[in-house]
Amino acid sequence: MEKHERLRWVGLVFISIAVSLIIVDSTIVNVAIPAIVDDLGITSTEVQWVQESYTLVFAALLLVFGSLADRFGRRRMLLIGVVVFAGSSVLASLASDGGALILARLAQGVGGAMILPTTLSIINATFRGRERGIAFAVWGSTIGGMAAVGPLLGxxxxxxxxxxxAFGINIPLGVLIIIGVALTVAETRSDRTERIDGVGALLSVVTMGSLVFGLIEGRTYGWWGVEQRPEIGDWTWPFDISPIPFAFALALVGLVAFIAWGVHRERAGRSTLLALRLFSITSFRNGNIAAAVVSLGEFGIILALPLWLQFVLGFDALQTGLLLLSLAGGSFLASGIAGATSGRIAPVWIVRIGLLAEIVGVAGVGLAIGPDASWVPLIPLLFVYGVGVGLATAQLTGVVLADVPVADSGAASGTQSTSRQLGAALGVAILGTVLFTSTAGILAASLDDQGVPAAQRDQVVSSVVDSAGAAISGLAANPETADAADAAREAFSDGTRYAAWTAAGFLALGLLATVSLGGAAARPSEREESGREAEDPR
Known part of the structure; x- marks a missing residue:
């Protein structure tokens, strides 16, 4: 234990790299999506599912693995998660079609769900007082640095x-993390030995799965009346009402049942998947609400930008990575600034400044987007956006977990991570729907104005939307469809613009949500450590 006490700051580096493994993978996938579309021929719906399959499983299992890590060992769970994540990355790199890639991404989500809450839980259990604020800032700064590497490397x-x-790069990173964590991080666990809440876990998966399914597939199957009937083998959806309202109803019922079940178990003195009692802590409750809304705005736009840059402006993947480097560079710089100001400026004010910068940056990107847009104004706007992400991310986690007892750190970390991932999943689903639905509607109207016959119009719209924009270059190469290609570029640009402005709107809601975080505004160095339960690090 004394050895690990001396090496805990070195261990923090490997812990941060472990969570950065997830960030690198996400940024690499965003840049690589257009190439995947070209190579595997996946549809726009599959494009969303390549992102969502990972995020959905990730969000659904965070609470489960956060609680399991508390009981069976946080370092052990972290190491298992890295192995699962690296192994599934191999499967992703060998995928022969969209379905195989989506399955591999599902497995990656399992590994990621083991990693993320565990890293936060280890930090919360290892550091105290002002050191905890510095540790969270280092954690955020490392994420920012790896986010800067991700787009360029990808x-x-x-x-x-x-x-x-782009998936194979996770293997050497995984090996480095396993060796580093094994040598420098002490094992810690909670004294609690209750069984995991299996019913709660099932309800959380059903709720998340049905909600995200409805958001993504609504434009395919119809939001109310059925437009396309789902088929599974020989079975076909038999109703005139779309399955989407049923999915949303199931999500609502699942959420109510999840809360009711958790309250029942707490009253019976039994463990719960989600520590509902923690929501009596003002900073934890309000911080989770803010984290979910902020993530919804932050991560959804990252789906649309690489598609627009490559399929409308004609960037290649490396050029896209270089442009997005300005975003990641701003995030890295801001994370460092947030760490340097730890103990001097109230964390909640850093979060608010960050959100304001994000709103300015992403709204400005929306204004700059167009079929003939220059990349020059995008660089400072993305940099400002990245500065906001870095400031908000580095401190919001600390605000949420500031007053949580150490014994509950795994469950609390899993909860706040779930809030973020729920927001991210909804962001990709909602902003992806805004992008593709807007593109389809605007392109159809434009082709109507050109006098294109309805059958040909529908064919062009379907090819552009289903390919997530990849079909635009093919339309441009054919003189007979060159005008349709111009209309498609305009429509896809408008769709991306609307997605950016939608993201800005959600970030504004997140900024408003931080008004209720006044109770968490005390400087970290002034916070009392009283009331925190002793841990037995083993």
Whole structure:
């Protein structure tokens, strides 16, 4: 234990790299998506599911693995998660079609759900007082740095080799993390030995799965009346009402049942998947609400930008990575600034400044988007947006967990991570729907104005939307459809613009949500450590 006490700051580096493994993978996938579309021929719906399959499983299992880590060992869970994540990355790199890639991403989500809450839980259990604020800032700064590497590395690997190498890079990173964590991080666990809440876990998966399914597939199957009937083998959806309202109803019932079940178990003195009692802590309750709304705005726009840059402006993956480097660079710089100001400026004010910068940046990007847009104004706007992400991310986690007892750190970390991932999942689903629905509607109207016959119009719209924009270059190469290609570029640009402004709107809601975080505004150095339960690190 004394050895690990001396090495805990070194261990923090490997812990941060472990969570950065998730960030690198996400940024690489965003840059590589257009190449995957070209190579595997996946549809726009599959594009969303490549992102959502990972995020959905990730969000649904965070609470489960956060609680399991508390009981069976946080370092052990972290190491298992890295192995699962690296192994599933191999499967992703070998995928032969969209379905195989989506399955591999599901497995990656399992590994990611083991990693993220565990890293936060280890930090919360290892550091105290002002050191905890510094540790969270280092955690955020490392994420920012790896986020800067991700787009550039992914762009280079995709352009110079193949998108498959973008997943293969997780293998050496995984090996480095396993060795580093094993040597420098002490094992810690809670004294609690209750069984995991299996019913709660099932209800959380059903709720998340049905909600995200409804958001993504609504434009395919119809939001109310059925437009396309789902088929599974020989079975076909038999009703005239779309399955989407049923999915949303199931999500609502699942949420109510999840809360009711948790309250029942707490009253019976039994463990729950979600520590509902923690929501009596003002900073924890309000911080989770803010985290969910903020993540909804932050991560959804990252789906649309690489598609627009490559399929409308004609960037390759490396150029896209270089442009997004300005965003990640701003995030890295801001995370460092947030760490340097730890103990001097109230964390909640850093979060608010960050959100304001994000709103300015993403709204400005929306204004700059167009079929003939220049990349020059995008760089400072994305940099400002990245500064906001870095400031908000580095401190919001600390605000949420500031007053949580150490014995509950795993469950609390899982809860706040779930809030973020729920927001991210909804962001990709909602902003992806805004992008593709807007593109389809605007393109159809434009082709109508050109006098294009209805059958040909529908064919062009379907090809552009189903390919997530990849079909635009093919339309441009054919003189007979060159005008349709111009209309498609305009429509896809408008769709991306509306997605950016929708993201800005959600970030504004997140900023408003931080008004209720006044109770968490005390400087970290002034917070009392009283009331925190002793841990037995083993």
């Amino acid at each position: 762009g280079w690997l995709t352009t110079a080799f193949s998108w498959r190498w």
